[in-house]
Every structure is written in structure tokens, then in C-alpha cells.
Amino acid sequence: MDGKPIVQLKNLSKTIGKKKIIKNLNLDLYPGQITGFLGPNGAGKTTTIRMMVGLMQPTSGDVIIDGQSIQNDFEESIQKVGAIVENPEMYKYMSGYKNLLHFSRMHKGVSKERIGEVVKQVGMQNRIHEKVGSYSLGMRQRLGLAQALLHKPKFLILDEPTNGLDPAGIREFRLYLQKVATESGVAVFVSSHLLSEIELLCDRIAVIQNGELIDIKNVNELHHSQYYFQVEPLELAEEVLSGIGFPLARHDGGLVIDTEEQHIPGAIQMLVSAGAKIYTVQPYRATLEDQFLEMTGGGQIAQAHAK
């Protein structure tokens, strides 16, 4: 990624009691990029996020936001951050508007016009003067987003933002985040358990397990070209295809071959002339879920989904 990172985690560590929850995390986040943050339950996602917004103090290491340390220059650095940490909890006994007014007073230079603008952006004009207690979870998520965007942050950090949104809401939310990232150059950091959601939303994913960052990947890197062949007999097909140098693997009663589209007709021709029966040939894409399971060693995903 080009450009200077807006957020840097530097050797971020957290020890609670004798347990090292987070171990030397290093991560750079860039303007305009949406980074997904994945990990099984208990991997340290929430702790990391809480340290990034100043709710928890790192045991060692630091979070640098736009060149300023969150520990030494809290007010200056956190000013550039918009956050929703877990559910967007608002003052239920006040209207949505009063909630926004409340938070706007805690930032410098957020005008009443700006509040109106943000309300319009998240599509809440009609109900903003009703009490938050009467809002659905989806409405509250929108209000949560509104409060995070009030002060035009350079860095948006969202913990499980699509929780409780319906499919239309999730889609809208995704398009909106992508718009904010590309148009305003905001760096977005999203943690989620919804792997398919992360796959659609993010440019890049960071995977954490047992407090350690085990992988950072660009999402388009995940999708190199692969094809799935359902073919009989399998041994014959394997022999033919590996004979011409295709890297292949057995998968789900067939074969998965790393290759480009233009080589497919040739491959089919060779298999047919060798006497193999072809039932299906289709592009194959490993889902993020498959990769995630592979990376984190599987077992714990059950817990992650159970949440």
C-alpha cells in the first residue's frame, strides 16, 4: 500500500494478571483502506480495539494516530478517531438528536449544521427527535454511525458494526463505509464475526489468534484463479493434468487446479482424449471462511459462530 499509514500499532501488548492477552501487535492502517479484523473469540480483538480508542491502557507499546501517541497526546490523537465499540449504547432517555448534540459538544468545531448533515447521511431525519429507547437495533446502529462520523474522523474503528442489521441494512452500511473510505480517504478498521461480510467489505484482513497477529492479507490476493473439475476416474485425470504441469489438489471428490481461464479448453480436450468422463468444470473460489479455518486451525470457529 502506498502512502503513509494513519494508524500504527507498535509492539502493542497487554497483560492482565499474569496472562498475556495481546502479544507485540504491529499493524499499519492506511487512508482509504478498509481493514477487517478477524479472530476467534477470546483472541484479543476487543482488547486490541479498546486499546486503540483509549479505553484500556497498553502494558507496553503504543498506538500512533496521525503521528501522535494515544498515551501521551490523548486529546489530539483521539480527535481523529470515530468509534463504535460493540453495541452503540446511547442515552435511551434522550432523543437521538440530543445524543448527537451531547457528543458534538465534546469535540471542537462541530456545528449544528454538521449534526443535520450527518443525520441526513445516515437517513434518520424522520425519527431523530424521538427517544432512543424507542429505536430498533438497526436505528441505533445508524445513530452509532452518526456519532462516530460527527467530527469527520480520519480513522473509523468499528467493532461488530452490522450486528442486528437486516440484509438491506447491512448492504447499505457496507456501501456507505466504502463510500466514506474512498471519497474522504478515511481509514476504516472493522472487526466482525460475519466472515462473508468482511469479505465483501474489506480491502485487507488482519487475523489475530491468541493475542498474536498471524496473518495480514489483501482480499484480492485471496482470489487467485482456480478451477474445480468433477471427473472420473480421478487417478487418470490426476495423471494427465499433473503431466502437463498444472498444480492440483483433491477436493470434495474432484480436483482443484490452479490455472488461468485460457488453459481450460486445452485441459478438457486432453482429459477427453485420455478417456476421462467430465461431469462439471467450474471456477473455484476458496471462501474466506475456508481460509480462516485453515489459518486459525479450525476448532475454534465453532465458538466464534456461536456468539
Added chain:
Amino acid sequence: MLKLMQNEWMKLWSKKASWMMVFLLVLLLFASAAIGKYVNSTANEGVEESWQAVTAAQLEVNKAMIMDPAMNDAQKDYHTGQIAIAEYRLENDVRPFEFTSMQQGVIDAHEMLSIVTLFTVIIAAGITASEFSQGTIKMLLTRPVRRWKVLTSKYLTTMVFAVLLSVITLFTAALAGLIFFGIGEGTFLEWNGSEVVEGSYWLEAVKLFILSFASVWILGTFAFMLGTVFRSSSLAIGLSIFLMFTGIQAVFLLSNYEVIKYYLFTHTDLTQFYNGFMPVPDITMTMSLIVLAVYFLLFLGISYWTFSKRDITA
């Protein structure tokens, strides 16, 4: 800071409970005036006691009190003043306020500040704890405002609320007195150390309010600390109210021990230096103020320390 307080003030008055407190306070003040009128009209039926007789009786009591060797200087001063005032009244035929008069109601209104203490304790205990229990603390502390500023705005707002309730108490007592008793006969007299002079009963009431406010202030601060440290308003409210009632009783239990001089509740009632009723005689106003200040700094110190260091996991 003003904006932060504006926020706290807005949140405070967005809760129905705060309005209920004001309503209850006004209701209680009116009720106590009404009860006072009723009791007075039934109990004193047929009893015609002139103010001269009552004043003469008080004079005798005060004269007896001043002979008591256990009296300290503050108490002696008080009784000397009372004797001088009583003698002046009898000689010059200047009657005190009737018991059932608006003026006497205003002077006695400070006794109703215990209700204000109760309400202040509830607000003080909840103002930080509720942010934790609602989960809004995460929203509040991820703003470009240092934690000590947030806590200061909450503390100051609580105290402004307490002052407001006190002012409401004073004026409601006056209004209720006016409605139920009307302006009664009598003149307020005070002893300035050398002679008896006529004084303003309003000024007297304000003096008593300020002295009584010490207990609102210190108990409010105590509840504020508990709410901040334990993050549970019910625990903080319960513990503060329990101490408010038992704390003063304990003064009598502990009165034979030296430690009583440093015990908070020995000092919470500053009117004791003004009305001669002192359960622990060998303390002075200065000493009380110092003890209260030390407790105050301790309570706030603990609040600030835990609030700014704590990892937010709510």
C-alpha cells in the same frame, strides 16, 4: 468545561427521576407546613401561654446551662447570647416570632436539608455509575476530553444540583409559610458579642443553610466516590444512606474514645457551633472544617485516581 457541564445538566434533567425529586421536595415542604398548622391548632387549644412566659422559662434554662462546668467556649457564648436576647425581649417588650409564622418557617427550613442530602446522594451515586451500567461510558471516554475533565464536570454538576435543591427548599418553605401561616408578629434579635441588635431573619436562614450544607456536600462527595469506584449506583446509594443514618448515631457510641475527634460524622453538622448542641464538646469550628477538608480531598482523590486509571471493560 462549561460544555461538559451543559451535557451533564441536560442528561440530569432528561431523567424523570430528577424532576420527581424536585416535585417531592416541594410536596414535602408544603406537607410539613400543613401538618405544623394542623398540630398547632389542635394541640394548643385552650392553652393560652403568653410569649413572655415562654421566654422567661427559656431564660431560666439558659441560666442553668451556663453554670454547667462541662460547657465549652462556643456553648457558653451561645447561652450568654440567648440570655441577653431573652432579657432584652422581656425588658423592652419585643416578642419573638410566633411558632406558626412564615418567618419562623424560613429560619427552620435548614432542618429540611436532610431531604436534599438524600436526593443529592442519589444523584451523586448515579451520575458516574449509570454511565457504566448503560454502557455509554465507552462513548463518553472515546472523545478528545481527558477523563479527569469528564469526572470534574460530573462532580460540579452534582454540586450545582444540590445548591439548586437547597435554594428551592428555602423559597418553598417561605412560600408554604406564607400560605399556611401568613406573616406573623415578632422581631428577630441577635447577639453580636456585646449587645443585642435587631437582625434579618433571611440572613439568619441563609447562614444556617450554609452551615447545614456542609453535610450535603460531604455526603454527596462520599456517594460520588462510591458510585465512581464501584460503578454500581444501588450499592453507592445504599451504603451512603446507611451511613447517613447510622453515622450520626455512632458519634454517641464512640464519644468516649479519642478517635471520635477524627470521625467524619462528628463534624458534618456545622450548625452545632451555632446552636449550642454539641455531642462532642471539645471540638472547634476550625477543627471541623479541617477534618471535613481532609475527608473531601480523600474522597475526591480516590474517585479521580480510580476513574482515570481504570480499564473500561463495560
